[in-house]
Amino acid sequence: MATEMVMILxxxxxxxxxxxxxxxIWAVKSGQFKDNTTPALRILVDDKE
Amino acid sequence: MPNxxxxxxxxxxxxxxxxxxxxxxxxxxxxSITADDKAFCCEGCKFVYELLRDNNLCTYYDISAQSGxxxxxxxxxxxxxxxxxxxxxxxxxxxxxxxxxLIAKTTFHLPQIHCSSCLWLLEKLHKxxxxxxxxxVDFMRKxxxxxxxxxxxxxxxxxxxxxxxxxxxxxxxxxxxxxxxxKQNNATTTTATSLYLKIGIAGFAFGxxxxxxxxxxLSGVGELDSRLRxxxxxxxxxxxxxxxxxxxxxxxxxxxxxxxxxxxxLDVPIAIGILALFVRSVVExxxxxxxxxxxxxxxxxxxxxxxxxxxxxxxxxxxxDRDYKSYFPIAxxxxxxxxxxxxxxxIPLSALGVxxxxxxRNNELIPADSVLESAVGHVDYSFVTGxxxxxxxxxxxxxxxxxxxxxxxxxxxxVKDVSQSYLTSLWNNETFQxxxxxxxxxxxxxxxxxxxxxxxxLAGAAFLAWLPNVGTAVNAATAVLVIACPCAMTLAAxxxxxxxxxxxxxxxxxxxxxxxxxELTRINAVVFDKTGTLTNARTNRVQYKGQGxxxxxxxxxxxxxxxxxxxLTRSIATVMQYVGMxxxxxxxxNYEEIPSRGFQCRVEEHYVRVGSAEFVGxxxxxxxxxxxxxxxxxxxxxxxPHLESQHLQxxxxxxxxxxxxxGLFNVNAEYRRxxxxxxxxxxPKHKLYLLSGDNDAEHDTLSDLFTDDRAMAFFQTPQDKxxxxxxxxxxxxxxxxxxxxxxxxxxxxxxxxxxxxAEERGTFSPACDAVMSAHKLDRLADFIGxxxxxxxxIIAAFWISVVYNIVGLSCAVMGLLSPLVSAVLMPVSNATVxxxxxxxxxxxxxxxxx
Numbered sequence: 001m002a003t004e005m006v007m008i009l010x011x012x013x014x015x016x017x018x019x020x021x022x023x024x025i026w027a028v029k030s031g032q033f034k035d036n037t038t039p040a041l042r043i044l045v046d047d048k049e
Numbered sequence: 050m051p052n053x054x055x056x057x058x059x060x061x062x063x064x065x066x067x068x069x070x071x072x073x074x075x076x077x078x079x080x081s082i083t084a085d086d087k088a089f090c091c092e093g094c095k096f097v098y099e100l101l102r103d104n105n106l107c108t109y110y111d112i113s114a115q116s117g118x119x120x121x122x123x124x125x126x127x128x129x130x131x132x133x134x135x136x137x138x139x140x141x142x143x144x145x146x147x148x149x150x151l152i153a154k155t156t157f158h159l160p161q162i163h164c165s166s167c168l169w170l171l172e173k174l175h176k177x178x179x180x181x182x183x184x185x186v187d188f189m190r191k192x193x194x195x196x197x198x199x200x201x202x203x204x205x206x207x208x209x210x211x212x213x214x215x216x217x218x219x220x221x222x223x224x225x226x227x228x229x230x231x232k233q234n235n236a237t238t239t240t241a242t243s244l245y246l247k248i249g250i251a252g253f254a255f256g257x258x259x260x261x262x263x264x265x266x267l268s269g270v271g272e273l274d275s276r277l278r279x280x281x282x283x284x285x286x287x288x289x290x291x292x293x294x295x296x297x298x299x300x301x302x303x304x305x306x307x308x309x310x311x312x313x314x315l316d317v318p319i320a321i322g323i324l325a326l327f328v329r330s331v332v333e334x335x336x337x338x339x340x341x342x343x344x345x346x347x348x349x350x351x352x353x354x355x356x357x358x359x360x361x362x363x364x365x366x367x368x369x370d371r372d373y374k375s376y377f378p379i380a381x382x383x384x385x386x387x388x389x390x391x392x393x394x395x396i397p398l399s400a401l402g403v404x405x406x407x408x409x410r411n412n413e414l415i416p417a418d419s420v421l422e423s424a425v426g427h428v429d430y431s432f433v434t435g436x437x438x439x440x441x442x443x444x445x446x447x448x449x450x451x452x453x454x455x456x457x458x459x460x461x462x463x464v465k466d467v468s469q470s471y472l473t474s475l476w477n478n479e480t481f482q483x484x485x486x487x488x489x490x491x492x493x494x495x496x497x498x499x500x501x502x503x504x505x506x507l508a509g510a511a512f513l514a515w516l517p518n519v520g521t522a523v524n525a526a527t528a529v530l531v532i533a534c535p536c537a538m539t540l541a542a543x544x545x546x547x548x549x550x551x552x553x554x555x556x557x558x559x560x561x562x563x564x565x566x567x568e569l570t571r572i573n574a575v576v577f578d579k580t581g582t583l584t585n586a587r588t589n590r591v592q593y594k595g596q597g598x599x600x601x602x603x604x605x606x607x608x609x610x611x612x613x614x615x616x617l618t619r620s621i622a623t624v625m626q627y628v629g630m631x632x633x634x635x636x637x638x639n640y641e642e643i644p645s646r647g648f649q650c651r652v653e654e655h656y657v658r659v660g661s662a663e664f665v666g667x668x669x670x671x672x673x674x675x676x677x678x679x680x681x682x683x684x685x686x687x688x689x690p691h692l693e694s695q696h697l698q699x700x701x702x703x704x705x706x707x708x709x710x711x712g713l714f715n716v717n718a719e720y721r722r723x724x725x726x727x728x729x730x731x732x733p734k735h736k737l738y739l740l741s742g743d744n745d746a747e748h749d750t751l752s753d754l755f756t757d758d759r760a761m762a763f764f765q766t767p768q769d770k771x772x773x774x775x776x777x778x779x780x781x782x783x784x785x786x787x788x789x790x791x792x793x794x795x796x797x798x799x800x801x802x803x804x805x806x807a808e809e810r811g812t813f814s815p816a817c818d819a820v821m822s823a824h825k826l827d828r829l830a831d832f833i834g835x836x837x838x839x840x841x842x843i844i845a846a847f848w849i850s851v852v853y854n855i856v857g858l859s860c861a862v863m864g865l866l867s868p869l870v871s872a873v874l875m876p877v878s879n880a881t882v883x884x885x886x887x888x889x890x891x892x893x894x895x896x897x898x899x
Contacts, residue, residue, distance in 0.1 A: 003274050003276055003277050006277060007277070007280050010261075010280075010281075010284065014257060014284065014288075017253070017257060020253075021249065021250070021253045024249045024253075025246060025249065028242055028245045028246050028249065029242070029246075031242075033241075033242070033245050034241075034242075035187050035188075035189065035190075037188045037189045038168065038186055038187055038188040038189070041165045041168050041188055042168060042172070044165055045108075045112055045165055045168065045169045
């Protein structure tokens, strides 16, 4: 019984971890690692509008 | 002594030189240009301020004060027609990345981008023009990507808008051949992106397989429920498959390529190792013997890829592969016979043929060899020859491509094609076609070949030794393949070299790639260019020798000098402004310039004559230095006493006021600081040479540095320089060439390490292996020394990995390898190698103060 429980839980946790991998792949593909200087400067600029 | 002023600063005149421009921060020479109680240095700055004010964009000045781009160095060319070529559909097509008639996208390189204000303003372009939809800045690359509506604003309109606010896009020949360029850019971006993905997937698999392996390590072999073990094994294989097929694919492709060419590179032993790890794991999991080595497998791939990423550190803002096309404009003004007589039109440079009559204006480059049609003019050939002083040319003289027109616009007829001209034909030399194997490739390929042979022999020996017992024999042989790790080369070198690259970068020495570090350790001859390399091309040492001048006389002189366009007199005018001489607005009349002699004019009621000794009526001067200071566009240096020769040399400008001879200004190139020390540091281990395109006027000064007369060569053409470097290499020397201009391009390319000096980050430099901030030249010996240190660190790391390999391989040969041994040994050995190289490199840099 305990063996089956472990298998199910490991399956769930791996599936959950896969969503983080998917998020990382999305972040790379959407170009978030291409330029990591400009966004840092952009956020410092205040807009008085 | 250096800072003797002619008279104490005049207290009555308000010190206008202290007023800084509200827009760009330059000193205002003239207080009359104001708006909203703010002072501006020129009409251009005031115009931008008013434009921004009217559009509620004054936040620009709040983000960082006086952040504007100065118009001082911009082309004084205000003609609207100079962007005519942007209306040419073919040129447009090559500059636009995308267009469908409704929206168009383009990217410009704006070298002026320097602060967050620039970023803010350039991303607010849509407020200045309705046609602009959006704009995005890439700060490191100094690029702006603009999306606009071609119905409302043309490409030319966008360029003109950017130019108005001080950010004139850099439109060069190279941008025109962009289609190939962009493809290349996209390719590098894709490899970078896919490397991140590969690391992400390998890291993910590494973490999870490690967790799946823990139960067995903790409970001991055989204790774990066999079903659970099988489950963990299958899960591990599922996670490891993408690592094998995707993350590690580069190693298989690369080793396959090299095997096809009957050659073994470093990726071959890596591919054998990871393949052995994976196959053996699958076999052991399937047979139920153990839960496999997949945690070691994924971990190894993850670390290898991290090393690769680390080594790939690049300097975005610096291009190492520029040729003359990056310097040349993309369009040229020509005079063609049109319907209404001779019309001025602007055509793309690619359409320029032989026999075209061109008009080249002040500060523009001559794009092709041509014959001068105007009566007289000045051309600065520092790009081509290294000769610093402008040359006077007369009608009928041949002008060489790459020369920069100074002063009045010149008309000329082209006699050669752009690519066949004197300077540009240098790029047809075979040196520019071949791509020699880099030092790192050589070393790692040799290492890879020996390592592969060693591992295969050892695995074979282990197999034979156990032979009657086939099971154990296979076991031992595969264990050898699994555990042998070429991590000295695959991890130590990337990390040590990667750190060195970063450390050099922080110190102002930007290498093209990590291999250059190794090339530097093989250097035993250093060749220097003179103009712009040993001397500072932008700084002149100006000395006044003669009678004292009253403050009124200084005013007249300053006004007269500022009126002239000759570069020498402009240099003097700048130095006078910086040492606090008055800069009042005076009435100038009867200005007359006499070619190759000088000029004369009337300032208020006084008569000023400036020029050569005979023109002015020079006489012997008492040798008193009255003013002596070095001009730099931004700040004033006072001259350093060393390297100053006793007698007068360099260019001299004599002056007379109201017919009375007053004295002379001596304008000299200034040598960079710390040269004497650098040369004494380099001399023990390196042969030193000078290749100057300039004349030998500075021969005596230079013989202090180059002790041997034979080590100095003057009047060198770009081709001579290339040949000279080649001759040195053929005599068995590893040559580093230090140069700056296009005239050194051939020598830089031919040399083992070509180092281009750049006055500031982002300025143009020809194709080279390294770009160095010009004021860091005095540290060159330290940089070469540190490269040698890095090499010793890698060798030390090699011995560390030898120790681990001995331990691991003895286990393997004896048939004692288990997943646990591998899971402990491999990370520990990898971590030690990475930790050691990182610590040793960083500590070494700290101790050597790099």
